[in-house]
Amino acid sequence: MNDEENIIRELASAWEQLSIFYDWNSQIEDATCGEKQFQRILARLTRSTGSSCGIAVKLGRGRGTIIIASYSPNFENINPFLEHFKNSLPDIEEKLARGQRAADKFMLLGTEHHMLAIPWRKEKKLKGAFVFIRPDLQYNRAESILLSNATYEMSLLIDYANLSSRFQEKNNELGILVIKNLENYKEIFLEAEKVGSLDTAICNMFLPEDTKLLGICMNRVFFSSKQEDGGRSNDVPSKEILAKLEPLIDKDFSSAGGKVLSIRHHKDDRGMAFATVVETTAPSPQKTEKLHKIAELATKEALRKDFLGACMQEAYASTLFSMSTMIKSSNPQAHSTLENAEKIISILSGALCLDEHEKKILEKSLMLVDVSLIYMDHGALEEYLVKGTTVSGPQTMKVIMEHPIKSAELVQSVKSLSECVPVIRTHHERWDGYGYPMGLKGEEIPKLSRILVFVQALSSRIAQHSMDLKDFVLIESERVWLSRQAGRAFDPEIVKTFLESF
Known part of the structure; x- marks a missing residue:
């Protein structure tokens, strides 16, 4: 040559x-x-x-x-x-x-x-x-x-x-801004809870003891004049009241204890229909209408507060999902890991007979499990996402061990994500009890969390091998690895169900 x-x-x-x-x-x-x-x-x-x-x-x-x-x-x-x-x-x-x-x-x-x-x-x-x-x-x-x-x-x-x-660089800058937004949200939620809290106290100052006012929308009590009801309740009204609301007609009825039940229907500024209920003894027509006006104004404020609260929670949830996407993008295998995780969830949802609601909880939890890592140093975050818990340093390990609880705390403010909270809190527990942060064992771990533990570990392992899910599962050594982890890291039933799916 x-x-x-x-x-x-x-x-x-x-x-x-x-x-x-x-x-x-x-x-x-x-x-x-x-x-x-x-x-x-x-x-x-x-x-x-x-x-x-x-x-x-x-x-x-x-x-x-x-x-x-x-x-x-x-x-x-x-x-x-x-x-x-x-x-x-x-x-x-x-x-x-x-x-x-x-x-x-x-x-x-x-x-x-x-x-x-x-x-x-x-x-x-x-x-x-x-x-x-x-x-x-x-x-x-x-x-x-x-x-x-x-x-x-x-x-x-x-x-x-x-x-x-x-x-x-932009990620770090955005992370700082997002953390500030989170702190602002906390203050906003605290202040929002105070809005309308004086309505009940004011009503009770002027109302006779035998009089009660209610504001009802979509079969939920949004305003109650009684202090023991907290001023606003999401409880379902009594069957008696619900039955009388059905015709959507303004009318007065005789009630138990010699009281009169008066019902009026209204709409708020957004066109939301609601009803006010006045329960009192021996009312005059003028007095009843005045009481309905008070209940109407108080209910409108309660509905406005509820609407603004829902908007804030939606914005907060959107911020959390954006944060989570930003964190996951620090992982070199982020895209393929997420893609494989979604495939595994889809397979297990069918094999384990999960309903669509449970599947949605899993998918949302998958996106939010690491959201609290936004507080972590960017370099340490990248190292953790690539190497897992093999990273060194007591401070880094402390943040990692606590992040399931911290992520759950960030998510629990959003009502629409409330069912994700226990899943997120326990997504690093192991079947054998050697997981973290609480060291739960076996069926002490919520079912959806046990599924998510399996999904995360397997999708990450597949991404590291740069392989397709189906090709990966057909490798004998990987099937052996999965079988060995059954009863250790993973729920044996989940492993068995997954392997039988191929």
Whole structure:
């Protein structure tokens, strides 16, 4: 095998290694790691072609140059090579801008050197060049093509590393803003609970003892004048009152204990229909209408408070889901992990006869289990999401061990997510009792939590192998691993049901 064939073989090997790396790195990858890998690839390409140096150059304003990376096995000072590239740039820039390679030769230290400049373009604009220089031997066509292919992937890697770095910076900034929003939400929820709390006290100051006012909407009591009812209740009204509300007619009825039950129907500013109920003894028509007016105003305020509370909770829930998405994006396998998790949930929902409501709880819980990690240092967060609990450091481990409870606390303020709270709180418990944060064992762990424990662990393992779910499950060693974890980390019934699904 001659020298030229050796060079081509080395280049092909380098290209293959680069392709393998880039396929893996197409997922979100830490920028520093990408830069180190880029430097190694440049060094290998330089060595394999017998070049004196390889330089990745970014073009600045006024033809200024910024060295992104360089490698020179035999020369400590690459400035002479860089100077020649700068001097030749006016002659080759137009060619590079069109996406074409440019070759040149020059004398240096009494030796003829050959230069190959390969354009680095983005969106058809020239950003820089990859420059390879070696003595005596001109770069042939095969070498030029292979180097062009390799450096194209390298340029994508540079762009990606820069994008990843900017993404992390923005992520940190957004994280700080989100944390402030969470604190604001806490204050808003506390203040919102106080709104309308004086209505009952005011009513009771002026109402006779034998009189009671109610505001009812959608078969729920939104306002009650009695202090023992707390001013507002979501309890269902008595059957007697519900029966009399049905015709939607304003009417007065005789009630037990010699009292009169008076009902009037209204609408609030949003067109929401509700009824007011006055229960009193020996009322006059004028007094009854005044009491209905008081009940109407109080109920409208209660409905307004309920509507604003629902809006705030919806906004808060949206913030939590956004936070969770931001946290998960720090994981290199985030997309594939989530995709596999959804597939596993779908399989188990059918196999374990879960209803649609339970499936929704699982899907929502899956998105929110790590939401409290927003408070975690970004670097430590990435390390945890990639390596799991193998990370070191007592402070980091403390945050990790507490995050199920903290995440549950963040979610419990949202009524529509209340059923997710116990699932989130126990999503790191193990069947054998060696999980955290509470060390629950077996069926002490809620059923949906046991499913979620399995889903998270399996989807993460599949993503790390960069495989499809079906292909992964057909690997005998992985089926053995799952079987061994039954009764340890996982509920044996869930493992058995899952394996029987394939």
